[in-house]
Amino acid sequence: RKEVEQDPGPFNVPEGATVAFNCTYSNSASQSFFWYRQDCRKEPKLLMSVYSSGNEDGRFTAQLNRASQYISLLIRDSKLSDSATYLCVVSSDSNYQLIWGAGTKLIIKP
């Protein structure tokens, strides 16, 4: 079983729609959680950290369920520029290593 699992997609979504990404992790000792965005042939960029209380940044909402070891990302009113691969990342903090999901590819269509 992979340490961090994501649906690889691709998700083909019309512009303006709401899209949800899910991620599960296997290490219950994980302490930090993130969503990164990676454009083709580019390095990943931090989209947002995920907190137990849930957090929102504009059109993006992230939630964490520690009991189920599940992380989600919701994008509302999707834009063409949201097309990218979204990577779920967890860290145990003790060694600062990031464990990466394989990513979910999102394609927003006009």
Next chain:
Amino acid sequence: GAVVSQHPSWVICKSGTSVKIECRSLDFQATTMFWYRQFPKQSLMLMATSNEGSKATYEQGVEKDKFLINHASLTLSTLTVTSAHPEDSSFYICSARDPVGNEQFFGPGTRLTVL
């Protein structure tokens, strides 16, 4: 945010040659840097953790004699792919941890193609 640079951004080399990739933290001192490899349509895979002034810690399955890592200063880590082969062709990305905010910042990556 903090900036991490990588050089070169892309390199094409012949099989059997060695390639050195540099990773620099430009505006902070990074005691820890990480080296990743990403094959097409796959996730980033951690290769090794590089600590300034000490030996790198390699992940299982990564040959330390083939992927030489040197972290001689707080702002520079290098990865040398020795005797490169076509199967080493990949996207190599470094990240540097800013100890102040504990955030990791990624370099732009180096695309290596071995002919």
